[in-house]
Amino acid sequence: MKRLMMLGPPGAGKGTQAQQLAVELNIPQISTGDLLRAAKKNQTDLGKKAAPHMDNGKLVPDDLVIGMVVERLKEEDAEQGYIFDGFPRTLKQAESLEEMGVSLDNVISIIVSDEEVHRRLEARRTCSECKAIYHLIFSPPKSENTCDKCGAEGSIYQRADDTPEKIEERLRAYKAQTEPLIAFYQEKGRLIQIDGEGAPEEVKKRIQKAL
Template sequence: MRIVLVGPPGAGKGTQAAFLAKNLSIPHISTGDLFRANISQGTELGKQAKAYMDAGNLVPDEVTIGMAKDRMEQPDAERGFLLDGFPRNVAQAEALDAMLEAEGMQLDAVLDLEVPEDEVVKRIAGRRICRNDSAHVFHVTYSKPKTEGVCDICGGELYQREDDSEETVRKRLEVYHTQTEPIIDHYKGQGLVVTISALGKVSDVTERAMEALRGERAA
């Protein structure tokens, strides 16, 4: 299957992408991984991306599209892929459509993870990170430490990252609504969008998504 995964920040896209890709035996292709791989390998596209990033500028669509195209042409993606973070806007979606059409392929589904905005803010703004080890993550509602402000694992101080503040989260949501959400309408016109609720346990959301995708595959 060839799937695009979309949803607002805090919807759990990365977590669901990993589970879904494993269940479907297809590679999980994330924008973050593409950038890291190209930059670390010193590819021409990686060098271009790094130059823009070092200058504090956004990486142009054509560079991101080029990285995605190279990755989708790898042997492990012949049977399909799950795209996470790409396309990020309508221009990238149109470029993806053209790439697939040129290869005689098409998307099977665009999986839209739906989460109320207030829940997104609650999920992200409630995160607390250990100063000693950023892998130690807690939440003021969903995963409380035994002692407020103290990491259960190492005793380090827990803090809220600047990126996780409510103000920053709402700004990220504005960007999502302006730039990324329009791709849902783009793909609705092609009859590809499958919307599921991303509320509840991770395993429940995964099963919900698999059921929806099985329905698409059967259709």
């Protein structure tokens, strides 16, 4: 049984690392963004309640998010463990999770400097057609405005979220709301700190070694 969580600022590579670890350990990667979208699409009870918040671009209330996670954990593929990606996001969510009897074995905290977060996210580009992600320095598309993956032309753009101002805002929100989780899990003796600088492959090796 491996119950894990990936913690870190935007651009730390949580999603990438969680995805690889999930495959390696044969456990599901659970992201609340995916859960919310699926619940809305499938019109579940919780999905119907969450939909108006999502449509208005508001945060979905904690009780709905946690309800969805608890429901998801009952599925068969989560019996041997799971890895949370970007959840819990606040101290309150972490505490509610414990109260619901959902406890984590290890929390992997990926540490990346603010400068590195800016460097990574400002150069990020996305394909509007297939959602492929590029990085202008590390993994640029072969020709400037054509997507390598789906061939769409003029589809590569910078997400409004990845502008310098928005990145600063996201970092501030992370520090105020999510960073306190580091101390919370450290006190419980479950925190693993990982240096998140360098290539994803190197970070992956550090995580494997630490686990």
